[in-house]
Amino acid sequence: MSANQNNSSNFKSQLKVSISQEKEEAQETLEIIHEMSQILNCGLDRQQLAVLVSMIENGVNPEALALVVNEMKTELNTYKKIHKQ
Amino acid sequence: MSNFQKQREQQFEEDLEKFIIYFTGFGSSQKNFEIAHKYASSNLKYHTFLDPDAHQIEAKFQDILIKLQVMSRPDTADYLNTLFQELKKRKLKQDYNDIPHRILGLLLLLSSNLIEHNLNREPNKNILKRKQQDNMSISSIESLKDWKFETSSEEEDEEENKQEDIQINQRNENVREIQQKAQQNQNLISSKDQLPNVLWHMSFNTKKSFNEFVSSNDSFIQIRSSQLFLSENQNKSQEILKKPRIINMITNEKDVVIAVLYSFLGLQSELLTFSSGQYQLTDFDVRHMSHDSLLSSTQKFLEYATIVCHLKKPLNMIQKPSLLNIEILIQEQFWLGVRSILSEFDQAVTYLLEQSIYDEKLCQQKVDRSITLMYLGQSLQDWFVIIKQINLVAQKISTIEANNGTFNSPTLTILYNLCIQNSLQPQHNQVYLQKLFLYALEPYIKLLDKYLDYNSTITDTFENLPIFLQSCSVQLKNIGQAFQIFQKVGLPALKQIQFKKNLIMRLCEVSDTSPTKSIQTSLQYCTLSGGYKFHEPFTLTKLKKDDIKIQENESYSIKNIKNPNLIKVFQKEIVKLIKKEDQNIQNILLDYLNNHLQFIKLHKYLRCLFFFERVDLMQQFIEQIAESQSLARLRAIQNTIQDLLGKNFNFNNAYELQPQLICQQNSQFLLSHKSVNFKIFLPHPIDLIINENSLILYNKIMQFLLFFKNSKLHLQQSQVNLKKRFKNQLSKFLHFGNQLTHFITNYEYFLFISIIQVQTDLFLDKVNKSLSFQEIINNHNLYLKTISDKMFLNQKSESILEAIYKVIDIVQNYPMLIERVTTLDLVDQITKNIENMRIESEFTKMKDSFNQQISALILLFDHYTQRFTHAPEIIECILKVNFNQFYK
Numbered sequence: 001m002s003a004n005q006n007n008s009s010n011f012k013s014q015l016k017v018s019i020s021q022e023k024e025e026a027q028e029t030l031e032i033i034h035e036m037s038q039i040l041n042c043g044l045d046r047q048q049l050a051v052l053v054s055m056i057e058n059g060v061n062p063e064a065l066a067l068v069v070n071e072m073k074t075e076l077n078t079y080k081k082i083h084k085q
Numbered sequence: 086m087s088n089f090q091k092q093r094e095q096q097f098e099e100d101l102e103k104f105i106i107y108f109t110g111f112g113s114s115q116k117n118f119e120i121a122h123k124y125a126s127s128n129l130k131y132h133t134f135l136d137p138d139a140h141q142i143e144a145k146f147q148d149i150l151i152k153l154q155v156m157s158r159p160d161t162a163d164y165l166n167t168l169f170q171e172l173k174k175r176k177l178k179q180d181y182n183d184i185p186h187r188i189l190g191l192l193l194l195l196s197s198n199l200i201e202h203n204l205n206r207e208p209n210k211n212i213l214k215r216k217q218q219d220n221m222s223i224s225s226i227e228s229l230k231d232w233k234f235e236t237s238s239e240e241e242d243e244e245e246n247k248q249e250d251i252q253i254n255q256r257n258e259n260v261r262e263i264q265q266k267a268q269q270n271q272n273l274i275s276s277k278d279q280l281p282n283v284l285w286h287m288s289f290n291t292k293k294s295f296n297e298f299v300s301s302n303d304s305f306i307q308i309r310s311s312q313l314f315l316s317e318n319q320n321k322s323q324e325i326l327k328k329p330r331i332i333n334m335i336t337n338e339k340d341v342v343i344a345v346l347y348s349f350l351g352l353q354s355e356l357l358t359f360s361s362g363q364y365q366l367t368d369f370d371v372r373h374m375s376h377d378s379l380l381s382s383t384q385k386f387l388e389y390a391t392i393v394c395h396l397k398k399p400l401n402m403i404q405k406p407s408l409l410n411i412e413i414l415i416q417e418q419f420w421l422g423v424r425s426i427l428s429e430f431d432q433a434v435t436y437l438l439e440q441s442i443y444d445e446k447l448c449q450q451k452v453d454r455s456i457t458l459m460y461l462g463q464s465l466q467d468w469f470v471i472i473k474q475i476n477l478v479a480q481k482i483s484t485i486e487a488n489n490g491t492f493n494s495p496t497l498t499i500l501y502n503l504c505i506q507n508s509l510q511p512q513h514n515q516v517y518l519q520k521l522f523l524y525a526l527e528p529y530i531k532l533l534d535k536y537l538d539y540n541s542t543i544t545d546t547f548e549n550l551p552i553f554l555q556s557c558s559v560q561l562k563n564i565g566q567a568f569q570i571f572q573k574v575g576l577p578a579l580k581q582i583q584f585k586k587n588l589i590m591r592l593c594e595v596s597d598t599s600p601t602k603s604i605q606t607s608l609q610y611c612t613l614s615g616g617y618k619f620h621e622p623f624t625l626t627k628l629k630k631d632d633i634k635i636q637e638n639e640s641y642s643i644k645n646i647k648n649p650n651l652i653k654v655f656q657k658e659i660v661k662l663i664k665k666e667d668q669n670i671q672n673i674l675l676d677y678l679n680n681h682l683q684f685i686k687l688h689k690y691l692r693c694l695f696f697f698e699r700v701d702l703m704q705q706f707i708e709q710i711a712e713s714q715s716l717a718r719l720r721a722i723q724n725t726i727q728d729l730l731g732k733n734f735n736f737n738n739a740y741e742l743q744p745q746l747i748c749q750q751n752s753q754f755l756l757s758h759k760s761v762n763f764k765i766f767l768p769h770p771i772d773l774i775i776n777e778n779s780l781i782l783y784n785k786i787m788q789f790l791l792f793f794k795n796s797k798l799h800l801q802q803s804q805v806n807l808k809k810r811f812k813n814q815l816s817k818f819l820h821f822g823n824q825l826t827h828f829i830t831n832y833e834y835f836l837f838i839s840i841i842q843v844q845t846d847l848f849l850d851k852v853n854k855s856l857s858f859q860e861i862i863n864n865h866n867l868y869l870k871t872i873s874d875k876m877f878l879n880q881k882s883e884s885i886l887e888a889i890y891k892v893i894d895i896v897q898n899y900p901m902l903i904e905r906v907t908t909l910d911l912v913d914q915i916t917k918n919i920e921n922m923r924i925e926s927e928f929t930k931m932k933d934s935f936n937q938q939i940s941a942l943i944l945l946f947d948h949y950t951q952r953f954t955h956a957p958e959i960i961e962c963i964l965k966v967n968f969n970q971f972y973k
Contacts, residue, residue, distance in 0.1 A: 032175070034167050040196040047103075055104065056188055
């Protein structure tokens, strides 16, 4: 029993380590993507980028996504203008 | 739906909610959230984009990197590249192979400063069609085409109103478009009112349709042809009818005529000025046209005139009150135009004559009249053709109205009639017509004068013309009117010539025993016709009234005029005439005077020659008188000559008075080289090449060379004398003399060979190759300038010239020293010793100064060659002079 408990605890710890490593790697990847977006002047923050990257990883077409993003931005601007008036 | 798909769907929905929250800020409970959700969902799921192409994205990315490098941001490009490479290495979801490229593609599309780029190929239309079968997707897409975020109710009302306004505007626009189209359609149908516009434009563009228009009689056909024209030029139909300014200015038929005229003549700019209302037909500017273009344009004008005659019929279609006067208007305009052309003809022909005068000067002695005739003949022949055309047009105009002779220009009527008459011989016909044509217009008085002068001698002027006139009298009488014209215009021209001759004769006080009988006959002829006018303010008609009683049978002699004031007036008039640079009168005068020297007062003849600056003739005359040894004659002219040429003039100098050289010095030729100046009277056109400025340069160069040569000559003589008398003695003088000779000979080589010979050869070579007179002049100026620069005779090289002069002064002084040395034997011993000492000291000084001067000169030359590398002659000179490096 103790060996199994040891094994399970080891596994859990390994799992935790791997999860943390994955998180770190994901964060680093997001950082890289954020840097690239900053250089290319996309006007996106980390949260927005994370969502977009997630959507692309899930198979969303980047062109369609870009179109939606641009449309959302323009409509939001007009909506804000109307509200201000 | 499989689990995988479900998971996917779930993940998508979650991401989508986050997406909307992060990008819009709307809460999930808000209506706008739902709208955004719907829009995003449908566009992300049911889009028409193809999968991204990794290669294209990569290529685009590389382009971006290059762009960054071009924008001088290579670090950024490198950093971006490394980031992307790092991204590729990262562990991302492996559902798709090219996730990094997809992310990059998204970033590139969202980038704000990049060029638009389709990462994928354009969607296939067939695929689109297949997708259209899915109505739900399409309807969902279409329904959300005009999606917008919902606002509050008030805002909704405003928006509705705005939408209504937009719709109303759109409807109005549609209505306007329809109306415009209707208008266009209306405009395209040409009416009678539009005919002038169309006509104008047709003349601009297509001659075909214009000719059709013109040839047809039926108005309907004309309208049709214009319609056809418009339809052919549909694209430009709007432009045609909307032509600004010009068409707006065309308000009547006359303007149409003028507008078409200008268009035919290709005078577009004039047309525009006409359209501004500031122009008339007579003012069309042909001054800037060359002779050929003037001719061609007048021919075109005449072609047009025939068309104008045809145009009269279509113009009848335009019902306006001034219709009846159109013909007169056309004719008036036409003849005014002809007159303006012919006034320009005067300028053109006089210009040609001036050219012919120029040619005459080039031929110097022989007057090459053939050139003049060629010019005259050519121009006249061309214009003779035009006259014929004018007559044809005149005929046509007359036939239309069946009114013969209702022209504004009677002369042309005569010409027209003359052309018809075949009774005259062809040669006489042409000459006579030419003369009549010339006589008919005032400027041709001058032309006649020159024509006669060129075409005849003095005797011919007075013999042949009356004979010619007498022979033509029969023909003149037959025509009648022409004779009257000739009397009015032609005779005064003849009388002017005679008047001038008479004035000359008065000046020279020709006696009654003049051998030229023809003059008398012509005088008789003139007197018969009465007094004559002179274009200057002074008129002999006044004289006729006051002083002279002319009898028909007596010859008219100016000698009878005793009033001294009138004589002075005559003299003034002749001076005026002469000073108008009328070379012909000069030549005539001089010829006449030369032939009648026995009858002329000598001093007056000399004054005339001096006035005309004919020094050669003056010289001849003086030589003749000197040879004749007639004291009386000598006394007669001596005072005059002294007045003209200066009081120091003696008859001993008569033979020295060469026109090629006039010395400023009284007796001695060369006091100093700088006082020598050459003054040359050169015949034309060489005086254009060797003008005053070049003479100044020549004098400068010659003065320097003369000085140099003189020095060299003296030096050589002194060396020869020294060698002869003192063979082996005085070696130091000889040695120094040799040094001087060495310098002089090498510098002489530098001057005469390296500079002058070379430059002269170059100049002659250029002259042989030159194609124009101006080129020769330029080359000559350059030639002189180069020589003077290389010889340091220009202002910049004054220091060098001074140094050279100092050296040459030493060369000049050396012979004098040698002379003193050679004359030492003639003096006593004491003076000899003293003199020896002086000579020694002077010699050492001279030698030292020479060494110094030469060294300084060589230094200057060195400096000069360093500044101006294109001076190989100087380098050569330095090498030769200082070959042993003695002077440093």
